[in-house]
Amino acid sequence: MLMLKIIISVTTLLSMAFLAISLNVTTPVTAGPFGILVIFIFAYLSSLGVVTYFIYFVNRVIARVSIMLVTQKPYPSLTFKRSYYFSTIIAAAPIMMIGLQSVGATGLYESMLVLIFVLIGCLYISKRVS
Numbered sequence: 001m002l003m004l005k006i007i008i009s010v011t012t013l014l015s016m017a018f019l020a021i022s023l024n025v026t027t028p029v030t031a032g033p034f035g036i037l038v039i040f041i042f043a044y045l046s047s048l049g050v051v052t053y054f055i056y057f058v059n060r061v062i063a064r065v066s067i068m069l070v071t072q073k074p075y076p077s078l079t080f081k082r083s084y085y086f087s088t089i090i091a092a093a094p095i096m097m098i099g100l101q102s103v104g105a106t107g108l109y110e111s112m113l114v115l116i117f118v119l120i121g122c123l124y125i126s127k128r129v130s
Contacts, residue, residue, distance in 0.1 A: 090122070
C-alpha cells in the first residue's frame with residue numbers, strides 16, 4: 001500500500017509538471033492530435049491523484065468523526081487502494097466534460113450521461129472490489 005501511495009504521488013506530480021509545461025509551450029494547432037491526447041492523459045493522471053487523496057482523507061475524517069458521534073457501529077474508513085479504485089472513475093468525469101465541451105456538446109443531457117456513468121462505475125466498484 002505504501003508503494004501505491006508513492007507511485008500515485010510521483011505520477012501526479014510529474015503529470016502536473018508535464019501538463020503545465022505542455023500548456024505553456026504548445027498551442028492546440030502546433031500540438032496536433034497526439035499533443036491533445038497527451039494533454040488529456042496528463043490532465044487525467046493529475047486529476048486521478050488529487051481525487052484519490054481527497055477521497056482518502058475526507059473518508060478518514062468522516063470515519064474519525066463517526067467514532068466520536070456514533071456508539072453502535074461507526075463508519076468504516078476506506079483503504080487507500082479502494083479510494084484509488086473509486087477515483088479512477090470519478091477523475092474521468094471532468095476530463096469527459098472537457099472533451100464534450102471541446103466539441104460543443106455540453107448540456108443537461110450530456111452532463112446527466114456523465115453522472116450516470118460515474119454512478120454506475122462507483123456502484124460496480126463497491127459491489128465487485130472487496
